[in-house]
Amino acid sequence: MSGLSTITGGAGFIGSHLVELLTSLGRAVRVVERPGADVSHLPSGVEVLFADVRRREGLADALRGSRFVYHLAANPNLWLRDRREFDAVNNVGAVNVLDAALEVGAERILHTSTESILTKENASGLIDEDVEIVESDAVGPYCLSKLRAENHAMKLAREGRPVVVANPTMPVGPGDRGPSPPTRLIMDFCRGALPAFIDCTLNLIDVRDVALGLLRVLEVGRPGRRYLLGAANLSLAELMAILSQITGIPAPRRRVPYAFGLGFAYLSEFWADHVTGKPPKASVTGVKLARRIMHFDVSRSLRELELTPRPIARSLADSVAWLQLQERNNR
Numbered sequence: 001m002s003g004l005s006t007i008t009g010g011a012g013f014i015g016s017h018l019v020e021l022l023t024s025l026g027r028a029v030r031v032v033e034r035p036g037a038d039v040s041h042l043p044s045g046v047e048v049l050f051a052d053v054r055r056r057e058g059l060a061d062a063l064r065g066s067r068f069v070y071h072l073a074a075n076p077n078l079w080l081r082d083r084r085e086f087d088a089v090n091n092v093g094a095v096n097v098l099d100a101a102l103e104v105g106a107e108r109i110l111h112t113s114t115e116s117i118l119t120k121e122n123a124s125g126l127i128d129e130d131v132e133i134v135e136s137d138a139v140g141p142y143c144l145s146k147l148r149a150e151n152h153a154m155k156l157a158r159e160g161r162p163v164v165v166a167n168p169t170m171p172v173g174p175g176d177r178g179p180s181p182p183t184r185l186i187m188d189f190c191r192g193a194l195p196a197f198i199d200c201t202l203n204l205i206d207v208r209d210v211a212l213g214l215l216r217v218l219e220v221g222r223p224g225r226r227y228l229l230g231a232a233n234l235s236l237a238e239l240m241a242i243l244s245q246i247t248g249i250p251a252p253r254r255r256v257p258y259a260f261g262l263g264f265a266y267l268s269e270f271w272a273d274h275v276t277g278k279p280p281k282a283s284v285t286g287v288k289l290a291r292r293i294m295h296f297d298v299s300r301s302l303r304e305l306e307l308t309p310r311p312i313a314r315s316l317a318d319s320v321a322w323l324q325l326q327e328r329n330n331r
Contacts, residue, residue: 001067001068001219002027002028002067003028003066003067003068003107004028004029004030004065004066004067004068005027005028005029005030005066005067005068005069005070006029006030006031006062006063006066006068006069006070006106007019007022007029007031007032007069007070007072008032008033008053008069008070008071008072008073009032009033009072009073009074010029010031010033010042010046010070011031011033011037011038011039011041011042012072012073012178013171013175013176013177013178013179013180013183014072014112014168014171014207014210014211015031015073016041016042016175017173017175017207017208017210018072018211018214018215019042019043020043020211021208021212021215022215023043023045023046029046029047030046030047030048030049031046031048031049032049032050032051032053032059032062032073033048033049033050033051033073034051034052034053034073035050035051035052036050037050041175049062053073053089053092053093053094053096053097054088054089054092054093055096056096056099056100059097059100060100060103060104062100063100063101063104063106064104065104066101066104066106067106067107068106068107068108068109068110068218069097069101069106069108069109069110070110070112070214070218071094071097071098071109071110071111071112072112072214073089073093073097074089074090074093074094074112074146075089075090075142076114076178076180076181077142077181077279078140078181078283078285078286078289079269079272079279079280079283079284079285080141081272081273081277083141086141086142086144087144087148089145090142090145090146090149091145091148093149094111094149094152094153095152098111098152098153098163102156102161102163106162107162108162108164108218108219109161109163109164110163110164110166110217110218110221111149111150111153111163111164111165111166112166112168112214113146113149113150113153113165113166113167114143114146114167114168115127115167115168115169115170115203115228115230115294115296116139116142116143116146116289116294117137117143117146117147117150117167118131118133118167118296119137119139119289119292119293119294120133120137120292121137121292123292123293124293125293126233126293126295126296126297127293127295127296127297128228128296128297128298128300129225129227129300129301130226135147139285139288139289139292140283140284140285140288141285142285143285143289150165150167153165154224157223157224158224160223162223163223164217164218164221164222164223164225164227165217165225165226165227166213166217166221166226166227166229167226167227167228167229168205168210168213168214168229169202169203169204169205169228169229169230169231169294170182170202170203170204170205171204171205171206171207171210172186172205172206172207172315172316172319173206173207173208173315173318173319173322174207174318174319174321174322175207175322176207176322181286182204183319183323186316186319186320186323187323189240189247189249189251190243190247190320190323190324192249194252195254196252196254196256197236197237197240197252197254197255198236198255198256198257198290199235199236199237199290200235200236200289200290200291200294201233201234201235201236201292201293201294201295202233202234202235202236202239202294202295203231203232203234203294203295203296203298204230204231204232204234204239204315204316205230205231205232205309205312205315206231206309206312206314206315206318207315208310209229209231209307209309212307213227213229213301213305214229216305216306216307217305220304220305221305226301227301227304227305228296228297228298228300228301229298229301229307230296230298230309231298231309231310231312232309232311232312233295233296234312236290237251240252242312242313242316243316245313246316246317246320247320258287258290258291261282261287261290262284262287262288264281264282265280265282265283265284265286265287266284268280268281268282268283269283269284
């Protein structure tokens with residue numbers, strides 16, 4: 001499919017892999033990043049523009065000439081000192097980008113949502129694309145901001161606009177410079193900084209498979225439907241067992257009761273909010289999500305997209321190898 005593809009957040013974890021995929025296919029690519037973002041790792045020849053998605057001014061100019069728009073720009077963290085930034089970036093930013101993309105006449109627009117908004121309290125069984133979610137189901141300001149953004153994308157789709165939605169689960173693999181929450185978990189494991197854990201359910205997918213999935217959702221996805229991009233349903237204990245096999249580091253055995261973990265998270269956030277300003281050891285949103293079912297039935301989406309994710313153990317090994325290389329280079 002010829003024509004300019006513009007990616008907001010194209011220097012991020014998923015975005016940089018999508019840029020690499022599109023350029024390898026010979027596509028013309030533009031990246032729109034926040035002012036001050038590091039874009040040095042992007043392939044040469046990629047056009048880079050800087051714009052603040054929180055402000056509508058300048059976004060139409062940044063997107064003008066785009067045949068396809070992939071909206072990935074978001075703050076993926078579960079804690080911020082200023083909680084209002086979640087809504088400003090993840091919700092208002094998404095509304096601004098989607099509306100500006102329509103204004104400049106983009107033919108297809110993809111909104112990247114998340115799996116963390118698809119959970120319900122006391123739900124059981126696998127979650128699929130058709131789950132119905134309301135704002136009271138959202139856990140914390142991050143999830144609420146992402147749910148509101150997805151709702152706007154779905155509203156546009158129902159109005160006949162060319163907007164499609166993808167919900168990746170937790171991406172892992174090489175190249176996470178952020179790092180995102182799953183990569184921070186892998187880093188902590190490798191450093192022996194996880195003496196205990198709250199067991200929970202997860203779904204992981206290789207970041208490179210997410211990039212391919214986003215491309216296919218944009219090309220063949222149907223407006224008004226979610227496309228779940230996931231692969232392996234695991235418990236946290238199973239994930240750490242795989243990491244132990246890869247690294248030779250023993251997995252922690254001590255499990256923390258939920259109530260204790262939640263109390264620790266509240267104390268950690270209080271300390272981060274009022275003293276350090278740095279991310280807490282545990283976030284309240286993260287602990288609350290740990291109590292919810294996060295296993296997904298992705299079969300329909302993968303079938304429609306003709307996507308076959310690679311084995312997650314290989315992805316985790318690639319992530320560990322990349323992190324080890326970064327650590328050696330930084331010495």
